[in-house]
Amino acid sequence: MNSRKIEIMVGLFVALAIAALLMLALKVANAGISGNGETYELKAKFDNIGGLKVRSPIKVGGVVIGRVGRISLDSEDYTPVVTLEISAEYKDFPETTSVSILTSGLLGEQYVGLQPGFSIDGIEPLRPGDFIADTKSALVLEDLIGQFLFNRD
C-alpha cells in the first residue's frame, strides 16, 4: 500500500474520532441542536414545574406530540413559563385545553400532559404563541406529605 493511501486512511480515522468527540460533546453531554419537522409554540404558566426539563415529552393520551422547548421565569409575577414545541400536524387545540405536569411511573421522568378541551361554537382554537390558561402544577411529594401530616390533626 502506498503512502498516500495510508495518509488518507489515517486522516479518515482522525476525522471519525473528531466526529465521535463532537457527538459526545454536543449530543451526549450538552443540549445540542436537534429536533426535526415543523413545530409551533404554545406557552403555559405553572406555579411549580417540579422536575420538568427541556426536551421532556408532551403527551396527549400517552401519544408524544412535542417537546418542552424552553423553561423560564416570568419577570413580572415570578411564575415559571414553559414553552411547548408541538408538532405542526397536531394543531388547532381549542382554548379550553388544559395542561398539567405529570410523572411517568412512581419515580419516572416528568412530562407535560395535554388534555384537549371541548370545542363548540364561539370557542377559538389556540394560535401559535398563545398561553394555555388552564394549568395544573407538578405534584411535589414533600408538599403532599406535608399536607397529609397537617390534615391528620
Next chain:
Amino acid sequence: MEWFATLGAKTLGKLSGLGRASYLLFSALVAKPQPLKMFPLTIKQLYVVGVQSLLIILVSGAFIGMVLALQAYTVLVDYGAEESLGPMVALSLLRELGPVVTALLFAGRAGSALTAEIGLMKATEQLSSLEMMAVDPMRRVIAPRMWAGVISMPLLALIFSAVGILGGQVVGVDWLGVDGGSYWSVMQSAVDFNKDVLNGVIKSVVFAFVVTWIAVFKGYDCIPTSEGISQATTQTVVYSSLAVLGVDFVLTALMFGS
C-alpha cells in the same frame, strides 16, 4: 537456602527489567526527539495500529452498547425508570467501558502485533543492522510505534463510546420502546463534558501509554528465538490487561471516588 537464592535472582531480574523498560521509554520519547523526521513514520504506524483496529472497535462498541441497554432495561423497567437508560448506558460507556474495553481490545489486537513485530526484528537481527548503519532503532523503530499507540487509543475509545451509545439507542429506543427524547434529554442532563467525557479521555491516554509501553518493551526485550517471541507476545497481552484493570481502579478512585 536455594529457595532464597531463586527469590533473589527473580527479584533482581524483575528490577533490571523495569530499569531496561524505563531506559527504553526515556531514550524513545524524551532523549533527542526529532518530530519532523519521525512524523511520516508515525503516520505509517498510526495506520497499522489505529486504522486497522477500527473494525474490531466499531463492532464491539456497538454490541456492548446494545447489551448494556438490554440488560439495564430489564432491571429499570420494573421500577418504571426506563428513562434512566440513557444516562446508564452513556455514563458506563464514557467512564469505564469505553476506555477499559478499548484498552483490552487494543492490547490483544495491536499490542501483541507490536511485540511480535519488534521481537521478530530483533530475532532476524534487523535492529542490530540498523545500529550498524548508525540509525538509532529507538528513534526509527520504537518511538513511532509508541507515539502511534498513545495517539490512536484515545481516538479509538471516543469512537467506541459514541458507537456504543448509538447501539444503546437502537436497542433501547427502537426495539424496546423507551422514548427517544427522554433517552437523549435525561442523558444530556446527567452527563457532564468535563467530568465524564474528558476524564474518560484522560483514562484512555494513560491506558494507551501503559499498553504501548509494555508491548514495545516486551518486543524489544524478548529472547530472540521463536519460542521467546511467542512468550513475549503472551506476556504483552496478559501484563497489559492486568495493568489496565489495576490502573483503572486507581484512576477511578481518584476521579470519581468520594
